[in-house]
Amino acid sequence: MTITVGEIKYTNAFPFFYYVDRNKLLEKDCHFLIQTPATLNREMKAGRIQVGPISSFAYAENVDEFVLMPNLSVSANGPVGSxxxxxxxxxxxxxxxxxxxxxxxxxxxxxxxxxxxxxxxxxxxxxxxxxxxxxxxxxxxxxxxxxxxxxxxxxxxxxxxxxxxxxxxxxxxxGTSMTFAVFAVRKDAIARQRAILEELYTAFVLSKEKNRKEQYASMIRHIQKGMGGTTAFWNHYFSNLVYDFHTQQQKGLLLFYEKAYEEGFLPKPIESIKIWGDVRTHHSSLM
The missing domain is CATH 3.40.190.10 (Periplasmic binding protein-like II)
Incomplete structure (x- = not known):
């Protein structure tokens, strides 16, 4: 069964994808759609994407249809740089x-x-x-x-x-951090495609951790070939980003949702964030 993975086209989300083996995923009938957050939000809502990073605001709009992968986000506890x-x-x-x-x-x-x-x-x-x-x-x-x-x-x-x-x-x-993107999974995809979704989750986590361990050095050289920028700039940029999704990030995001509801941007208050609690990580061949 085909699965489509959304991928934000910006460099701030690249650490999750840089070390993922896309060829092996293609053999499993798993395809990537690389687009802006706004497009990925629409495609995920329509069911044409089953998993991937989306705008954190889009999760709040579709909280009944999505759950979030644990400990993956694009956040900042201060300047985000982009x-x-x-x-x-x-x-x-x-x-x-x-x-x-x-x-x-x-x-x-x-x-x-x-x-x-x-x-x-x-x-x-x-x-x-x-x-x-x-x-x-x-x-x-x-x-x-x-x-x-x-x-x-x-x-x-x-x-x-x-x-x-x-x-x-x-x-x-x-005084709080801000989360700009989260990794969402459609609830209706989990029952049908749990195994490949868990493999993907593991690959995202391992890619994130490998980049962090390398201080993003290999990935930065790859980015520079297409965008330019000094190594010092990119080191500073990635050092300010937070790719986890712990209590601190969730607290800041819930405050954002509270303010968005007050302004009428959300149809109902978001009182909690639903995490895919029984996702299993395992050895991945997707890196």
């Missing part, structure tokens, strides 16, 4: 501004709205746009970029704007 609000004026002077939002995000879009409304206490209007800094800023007072587009834009020396890291702002205002 989710930036660029503005022409300081945060406190954004009242009445127009902000362009990337169409590739779910969590970050709602996080920004919560931060500006509840913490900075400014009212702004939003337009969704494809992630292009120059086009977004042409007719707007600011823009939100995520992922590799945000990283590359941060390298542009000619960009003269204020830049705010949403992970850093969340930490400053709430």
């Amino acid at each position: 989710i930036f609000l660029y503005t022409k004026r300081p945060l406190e002077e954004l009242e009445g501004s127009r902000i362009a939002l990337t169409t590739t995000s779910a969590t970050s879009v709602h996080l920004l709205k919560i931060l500006l409304k509840q913490y900075v206490e400014v009212n702004v209007t939003y337009d969704e746009m494809d992630p292009s800094f120059d086009e977004m800023m042409q007719d707007h007072d600011g823009c939100l970029l995520i992922g590799d587009e945000a990283i590359v834009t941060s390298w542009r020396e000619e960009v003269e704007t204020y830049r705010y890291d949403l992970g850093e702002l969340w930490k400053e205002y709430t």
